Amino acid sequence: MNGFDFASIMAISPEIALLLTAIAVITADICIGKAGRKCCTAGAACKPEETASSTEISSIVMPFICMTGIAISWYFMYNLWNLHAVNGAKYFSNAIVVDKFGLIAGFVVTVAAFLTALSSTGYAKRMKIDFGEYYGLIMLASAGMMFLIKGNNLIMLFLGIELTSLSVYALTAISKHREESTEAAMKYFILGAFSSAILLFGMAFMYGATGSIEFGQMNAVPTNRFLYFIGIGMMLLGLAFKIGAVPFHMWAPDAYQAAPSAISSFMAVGVKTASFAALLRLLFTSLIHTSHMWYQVPWMLAVLTVLLGNLTAISQTNIKRMLAYSSIAHTGYILIGVTACMGVGYSTGLTAPMSSILFYLAVYALMNIGAFAITMHLGREDKDFDEISGYAGLAHKKPLLALAMAIFMFSLAGIPPMGGFMAKFYIFRSAIQNGYIWLAIIGIIGSIISVYYYLRIVVLMYMKPAQTEEQFESDQSQWGLHFTLFATAAGLLILGLLPGDFVQYAIVAVKELL
Amino acid sequence: MSSNLLFLIIYTLLAIATAGGMLFASYLLGPRRNRELKDTPYECGMPILGTARERFSVKFYLTALAFLLFDIETVFLIPWAVVYKSLGVTGLVEAVIFILILAFGLYYIWERGALEWD
Amino acid sequence: MFNPTNCLILSILLFAIGAYGVIAKRNILIMLMSVEIMLNAANLAFLTFARLYNDPTAHVFVLMNMAVAAAEVAVGLALLICVFRHKKSVDSTKLNLLKW
Numbered sequence: 001m002n003g004f005d006f007a008s009i010m011a012i013s014p015e016i017a018l019l020l021t022a023i024a025v026i027t028a029d030i031c032i033g034k035a036g037r038k039c040c041t042a043g044a045a046c047k048p049e050e051t052a053s054s055t056e057i058s059s060i061v062m063p064f065i066c067m068t069g070i071a072i073s074w075y076f077m078y079n080l081w082n083l084h085a086v087n088g089a090k091y092f093s094n095a096i097v098v099d100k101f102g103l104i105a106g107f108v109v110t111v112a113a114f115l116t117a118l119s120s121t122g123y124a125k126r127m128k129i130d131f132g133e134y135y136g137l138i139m140l141a142s143a144g145m146m147f148l149i150k151g152n153n154l155i156m157l158f159l160g161i162e163l164t165s166l167s168v169y170a171l172t173a174i175s176k177h178r179e180e181s182t183e184a185a186m187k188y189f190i191l192g193a194f195s196s197a198i199l200l201f202g203m204a205f206m207y208g209a210t211g212s213i214e215f216g217q218m219n220a221v222p223t224n225r226f227l228y229f230i231g232i233g234m235m236l237l238g239l240a241f242k243i244g245a246v247p248f249h250m251w252a253p254d255a256y257q258a259a260p261s262a263i264s265s266f267m268a269v270g271v272k273t274a275s276f277a278a279l280l281r282l283l284f285t286s287l288i289h290t291s292h293m294w295y296q297v298p299w300m301l302a303v304l305t306v307l308l309g310n311l312t313a314i315s316q317t318n319i320k321r322m323l324a325y326s327s328i329a330h331t332g333y334i335l336i337g338v339t340a341c342m343g344v345g346y347s348t349g350l351t352a353p354m355s356s357i358l359f360y361l362a363v364y365a366l367m368n369i370g371a372f373a374i375t376m377h378l379g380r381e382d383k384d385f386d387e388i389s390g391y392a393g394l395a396h397k398k399p400l401l402a403l404a405m406a407i408f409m410f411s412l413a414g415i416p417p418m419g420g421f422m423a424k425f426y427i428f429r430s431a432i433q434n435g436y437i438w439l440a441i442i443g444i445i446g447s448i449i450s451v452y453y454y455l456r457i458v459v460l461m462y463m464k465p466a467q468t469e470e471q472f473e474s475d476q477s478q479w480g481l482h483f484t485l486f487a488t489a490a491g492l493l494i495l496g497l498l499p500g501d502f503v504q505y506a507i508v509a510v511k512e513l514l
Numbered sequence: 515m516s517s518n519l520l521f522l523i524i525y526t527l528l529a530i531a532t533a534g535g536m537l538f539a540s541y542l543l544g545p546r547r548n549r550e551l552k553d554t555p556y557e558c559g560m561p562i563l564g565t566a567r568e569r570f571s572v573k574f575y576l577t578a579l580a581f582l583l584f585d586i587e588t589v590f591l592i593p594w595a596v597v598y599k600s601l602g603v604t605g606l607v608e609a610v611i612f613i614l615i616l617a618f619g620l621y622y623i624w625e626r627g628a629l630e631w632d
Numbered sequence: 633m634f635n636p637t638n639c640l641i642l643s644i645l646l647f648a649i650g651a652y653g654v655i656a657k658r659n660i661l662i663m664l665m666s667v668e669i670m671l672n673a674a675n676l677a678f679l680t681f682a683r684l685y686n687d688p689t690a691h692v693f694v695l696m697n698m699a700v701a702a703a704e705v706a707v708g709l710a711l712l713i714c715v716f717r718h719k720k721s722v723d724s725t726k727l728n729l730l731k732w
Contacts, residue, residue: 023618030625155693162700166707173711180729182714187727189711190663193704194654197670200697201647204677208640211685213693254730575713579706586702589695 010080011091011098014073014106015146018113021069022139025062029132032058059130063480066117066135070110070142077103077110088512090152094214097152100509101358105149105277108362112269113142115369115487116262119376121480127260127382129174137174138266141167145274149281154203154213157278161199161242164274165192168267172259175382184258191241191251199238206231218286229293235282236297242275245335246304249328256324261384264320265372268327269365276334276361280354281513284341291342298339299439305332306446314453320386322453323371326412329446330364336436336443337427343434353434354513355506356426362502363411363419363495370488371408377401377481391457393466402461407489411496413454414447419495426503576628587616639680646673660715660722664708671701 009016081103088099116138124130141164148160169192173185203213209228210218222228241248256264287294309329316322337360340353378385378394378401395402411418424447431440495502554561590612598605623629646669653666675694682690712722719726 026622027618030622155696158693159696159700162704166703169707169711173714176714179718182711182718183727183729186660186711186715187730189708190654190660190667190724193664193667193708194651194670196704197647197650197667197674200671200674201677203693204643204674204681207678207690207693208681208684211681211687213689257730572713575709579709582702583706586699589698593695 007089008091008096010076010083011089011096012147012150013076014080014110015143015150017069017073017076018110018139018143018146021066021072022136022143024069025065025139026132026136028061028065029058029135032061055130058132059125060121062130062132062135063117063121063124066139067114069139070114070117073110074107077107094216095153095156096147096150097215098150099512100505101281101513102150102277104358104505104509105273105361106146108273108358108365109142109145109149109270112266112273112365112369113138115373115484116266118480119369119373119484120262122478123260123262123376123481126379127175128177129260131174134171134174137167137171141171141266142270145270148274149277151278152215152281154207157282158196158200158203160274160278162196164271165196165242168263168271171263171267172255174263175260178258178382180258181260184254188251188255195238195241195248198234198241202231202234202236202238204231206235215282215286219289222290228290232287232290232294236294239275239279239282240297240301243272243279243334244328244331245301246308246328246332249305249309249331252328253321253324256327257318257321257386261320261372261376261379261386264323265369268324268368268372272327272331272334273361273365276338276357280338280341280357283338284350284354284513288342295342298335298342299436302332302335302339302439303442305329305335306443307332310446310449310453313450316453317388318386319375319388319391319457320372320384322388323368326450326454327368329450330360330368330412332446333424333427333443334360334364336431336439339439340427340431340434340436343431343436349434351507351510353427353430354510355503356423356430358506358509359426359495359499359503360423363423363492366488366491366495367408367411367418367420370404370485370492371412373481373484373488374401374405374408377478377485388457388460390467392460392464394461397466401485404485404489405461406458407492409454409458411492413451415451417493417496419492419499422496422499426499571631573631576623577631580623580628583619584616587612634683636680636684639683640677643673643676643680646670646676658724660712660724663724664705664712667708668701668705671697671704 080098081100088097090097117135120130120134124134144160144163144165144167146160147156148164151157151160169185169189172188173182175181205227206218207213209222209224209231210220211223212218212220237248241251244252252268256268259267306329309325309327309332313322313325313329316325334357337353337357341350341357343349343353375384375386378390391405394405407418411420414420414424416422424443428440428443431437431443591609594601594605594609598609601608650666650668650670650673653669654663657663657666675697678690678694678697682688682694715727716722
């Protein structure tokens with residue numbers, strides 16, 4: 001049977017679960033919300049209470065369908081993790097590879113999707129974006145990210161990137177009554193499509209130079225160095241855009257600021273994790289033998305990204321835009337880890353930097369989702385709470401919320417005992433061990449700059465009086481957000497104090513990739 | 515080769531002669547009464563309402579987008595159709611899954627009202 | 633008959649035309665069309681190499697790309713209509729609400 005047996009289906013069972021969830025959630029929205037929508041479009045014979053109740057039900061049910069679907073996909077991932085025979089095996093004519101590296105990265109992505117769905121329980125309704133499409137696109141985007149992580153040839157790489165990006169473009173514009181949302185989505189789309197085309201062109205030349213599109217097979221000595229050079233350059237350019245590295249970062253601030261906060265965090269975390277996983281897999285399974293042609297690219301991007309991201313973040317007045325620049329800076333730290341991977345001989349000292357990258361991505365997911373969840377929690381009507389000056393005096397009115405925000409900010413700045421500190425510590429340590437001391441110093445300088453703008457928020461919350469009285473009133477039950485905040489803050493503390501277990505898993509995973 | 519070409523030329527000439535002969539005969543034999551009604555596109559039908567070179571309303575864009583998407587999906591069915599005998603039941607099942615996904619797409623745009631334009 | 637160099641030069645030219653269109657033009661519709669030209673340039677390059685190596689894999693890739701390009705156009709046009717409803721314009725310089 002050509003690639004259609006039980007083992008193959010099991011290999012992509014987490015993705016299938018996510019895709020079926022997307023279909024289920026849209027069907028549920030259509031079926032439950034039908035009565036309500038029919039009334040609204042017909043206009044005349046509309047019973048308001050009936051409309052309200054049916055859309056109410058669908059907006060409550062949909063996040064739960066999503067979370068159930070993600071839980072099912074976790075179950076399948078757990079199965080795959082335990083099937084040792086399966087690990088590193090390739091399916092569908094070597095298009096899909098199942099290994100622990102992919103499973104860990106996929107787990108981070110699905111955790112991000114889960115927390116997004118969880119925090120959307122009350123949020124989506126308040127923002128008037130509680131359509132089935134909102135949840136369906138989140139599921140499709142996470143399925144795309146999983147395929148991107150698991151892909152073992154250029155086709156899967158491209159399809160994964162496109163499935164992810166197209167869903168995320170649409171999600172950025174999901175609140176289409178807001179002008180800045182559609183504008184940011186349009187900019188994001190044009191730049192994203194442009195970079196996808198560049199990536200594809202690079203892939204074509206890569207194929208021309210090596211005669212194969214499979215990751216393992218592309219490491220033959222290139223027959224034509226010119227084609228190979230163009231191919232590598234354009235592919236790295238396209239991927240640098242997707243991870244948001246300077247100078248290809250211009251989409252990120254606009255998109256993160258204008259999208260609903262739940263989507264901003266999902267975008268930042270999911271796209272970054274998946275793209276970095278795919279980048280690592282591509283670089284270190286198929287391009288490493290020609291690293292003399294491109295070894296300067298990662299450190300240049302890292303230096304630019306760390307410095308520019310941190311310096312621009314200082315002057316921001318909008319917290320979502322500040323978090324966008326901070327996410328660019330974090331891309332830079334991870335790129336330091338990527339550079340560190342190349343400091344030593346192939347596969348001898350690679351384990352430490354690569355596992356530290358995985359650890360960093362996991363920690364970054366938690367702290368970023370947490371910080372964006374605060375802006376969701378305090379927002380009112382269809383706005384997020386995104387003015388930095390508005391946070392003055394938060395600690396006196398909502399001490400627990402301020403504490404959570406302080407945890408996220410400390411973690412983003414990399415102050416012990418939070419997870420962010422351990423993550424940065426591992427990355428910089430592996431850079432130093434592999435002979436990139438100066439790069440680690442640049443990273444530390446960047447972190448010191450970042451302390452200023454992160455701690456400014458903490459200072460505002462704890463040391464300044466509130467501007468107005470009813471500033472922090474949030475108007476409905478937000479248990480989903482409470483749970484998200486608790487889970488992310490607790491996760492950061494655990495990863496900061498007891499990082500050993502996750503790092504062990506990451507090391508096991510990375511060893512399998514190499 | 516050359517005889518084939520000769521037949522083709524004869525055939526073409528015959529075709530031109532037949533069509534041209536018919537037109538010429540109707541020009542010779544047909545009665546000619548020029549009236550305004552004769553020049554309208556539908557001589558025996560509705561009176562025309564306006565020019566045919568009209569802009570389409572933007573509300574058809576959803577239909578156009580849906581058409582674009584469903585149209586391009588045949589790109590996957592044609593290679594399948596070429597080799598489907600050698601693929602056997604597996605190929606059939608896969609194609610059915612693919613078409614079911616497309617059918618869900620159709621169901622979705624239908625229920626969302628993308629096919630209604632009034 | 634089949635000259636891969638010519639095909640590659642054509643595809644590079646198409647790619648350059650598309651890139652120029654995205655960078656230099658102000659009409660978003662034209663930018664979308666230019667992106668499509670770039671994707672098709674990549675497809676042409678794929679097919680050239682496929683012909684060169686007698687390898688069907690790249691044909692599969694091209695089929696996938698066609699579907700992806702269609703999906704991309706659909707999303708792009710939908711976004712464009714959203715933008716047009718707000719701004720009554722498809723001029724990319726009017727996208728100026730968000731900066732720095």
